[in-house]
Amino acid sequence: AAAAAARRPPLPPSSVPPQSAFSTSSSAAAAAPSSSWEAIWSEETDRLASGAAFDYARLPKVELHRHLEGAVRVKTILEEARRHHLDHLPGVSLQDTKQVFEYFDVRGSGFITPKDFVKAAKEMGMATLTEAKADFLMHQHGHLGPHAAPEAGEGLTFGDFEHLLEELMLNELRPYVLTNEPFPDLKSLLDRFDRTQSVFKDAETFERIAYEAVEDAHNEGIKLLELRYAPSFCSMGHEHSFEMVLEAVQRGIARAKAGRDIEVGLICIAVGIMGPEEFAKTVDFLLANRDAFVGFDLAGAETELKQWEGEFRRVRDAGVPVTCHASEDKTTGVPANAVTAIESLGAARIGHGVQIIQDRRAMEAVKAHQVLLEVSVSSNYLCGCFPEGEHPARELWDFGIPLCINTDDPGIMSLDLQGEYELWHKTLGFRKDELRASNVWALDHSFLPKEARDKVAREYFGQA
DSSP states (O other): OHHHHHHOOOOOOSOOOGGGTTOOOHHHHHHSOTTSHHHHHHHHHHHHHTTOOOOGGGSOEEEEEEESTTOOOHHHHHHHHHHTTOOSSTTOSOOOHHHHHHHHTOTTTOEEOHHHHHHHHHHTTOTTOOHHHHHHHHHHTTOSGGGOBTTTBSOEEHHHHHHHHHHHHHHHHHHHHOOSSOOSSHHHHHHHHHHHHTTOOSHHHHHHHHHHHHHHHHHTTEEEEEEEEOHHHHHTTTTOOHHHHHHHHHHHHHHHHTTSOOEEEEEEEEEGGGOHHHHHHHHHHHHHTGGGOSEEEEESOOSOGGGGHHHHHHHHHTTOOBEEEESOSTTTOOHHHHHHHHHTTOOSEEEEOGGGGGOHHHHHHHHHHTOEEEEOHHHHHHTTSSOTTOOOHHHHHHHTOOEEEOOBSTTTTTOOHHHHHHIIIIISOOOHHHHHHHHHHHHHHOOSOHHHHHHHHHHHHOOO
16 A cells, blocks of 8 residues: 555646647656657657657556447447348348359459449348449549459459448448447437447357457557456347356457557446346356456446445455446436445445536545546547536546546447547646556556556556
């Protein structure tokens, strides 16, 4: 505890001139390892001065709040839907492209025109595709020039057809499984989760999505990741055993970590709205697989949090640290929920917690306990927690409440962590030292083993 306290960064004031936003100490940068926060920030600042864009992906980062079920690539959803012969999602009830080629019987010329393309798409269940749209897509993807033939007119070769068809299918699927616009209501968000979850058909799927989630995190510059998932949600409607899902997820994480510099821990989520029986089943599973998880979380229940006090006590008595989704939703996420999560459920961190801005007493309680808020600004905007441009992260930070930066559901919400850093830096006005401090706060509050936290702190953030 003393070592953690020594590592805890100060919360600097925010009144700094805008031109200092990218500044870094030359002496600090020179003394820092080449992979450290200071060194990379200095390099990117130099690139910015030369006219290049500041690459936030290169900055080493810590993320504590990323849902596995919300981090699935849209291409993976498409390919898994096709592999399992699912036809309930747009763009996936399609025949094999080889059958399309045979259908047209144009192997001699090797070309398909926009008109042919529309006909193929209608045969394959995409009746909304117009010839003008097909022509646009074919030009948009640069498939015309070198592949045009006088006898066939401007057309598409078989070699390009499959790639373009996949792009079209992805375009048809995207609005159903992700968004970058605010959800009009909670049902719209849950529908996207359900559509994604519908392709979770076997162990191979779970291993793949876990592998890709860690791979994506690594590519975003994340050095320590806590990835959370809900066994009940993953198994819902599929009759998967909790054990099968966990083993597959573990295999995917292990494969992704091999050869990559990233520390990963799993958090087990109990879903409140699925009821007491399923909640208790999830806790039983967690306790039976204690070594597989670094922590426990409650999601899907912003009302009557105290009803779960007994289950949380079981978790804490087993030595499992807990976080809790609370004070997120604009309507049901009242500020008192975060206080209840801390004082009744024993939460060491709060998922989101941003609605405490409405109640100074709740803010005082969170500050007094030095509980970390796992903040996801873009997610809060997309879920209607706050209007765009009115997020309270800056006010909470200046009040003295520890915050860390997260994506929440990067797949469904079309996000990545480097984009969140750019938003916090350029829009919310967080300086270099504040962004770095948020990572140190995250390390201090991470549930991963001390050795993993200390390694990341030492190698990337200059913390002893």
